[in-house]
Amino acid sequence: AQKVTQAQTEISVVEKEDVTLDCVYETRDTTYYLFWYKQPPSGELVFLIRRNSFDEQNEISGRYSWNFQKSTSSFNFTITASQVVDSAVYFCALSEEDYGQNFVFGPGTRLSVLP
């Protein structure tokens, strides 16, 4: 069965601090996809990144970086030099389908960046 765990329920940091959001997943498939989404107060889930199980390269996009480690079934997300606009709920998600939309989401981590 698929499962995504985000152990950190809430995190508070001061602006310009670095912060890492943890994500641990469970799946029996060898082919799967991992995602991160950001949910601001407006409600919309904003896509951040998609990673397939065969690509373990870490990725950096501006202040955002992702660390994918199959050995520990983790897909962690780091925000460098955090800003107030980064305040949101962040969700990690898992899909075992190549083209379907049946995702399993983690419970989310609420990040508050204080000025």
Added chain:
Amino acid sequence: KAGVTQTPRYLIKTRGQQVTLSCSPISGHRSVSWYQQTPGQGLQFLFEYFSETQRNKGNFPGRFSGRQFSNSRSEMNVSTLELGDSALYLCASSTGTVDSGNTIYFGEGSWLTVV
């Protein structure tokens, strides 16, 4: 390019009534899915439609139904509303094909309150 559009954004219904929510996907996207988000259960997959056919279904009672039209727009209906149906209902769209991958893009959601 317009994003996923959901209407209405907010609505209040009485227990026992039924409700219909609408979703217009990103232009060119043929797959639409619906998710329910509640504080207690988090984000849960309801169903997915591709080319007017239900392709996948989550674990929800038959009171929850949906459909997709030839222009890929989708509606979901909840009959005999219960207090526990109060939630944010999110619609997502994707191309729905293997060659384009399974990244899904969400709308801002419809906030349903059942009283």
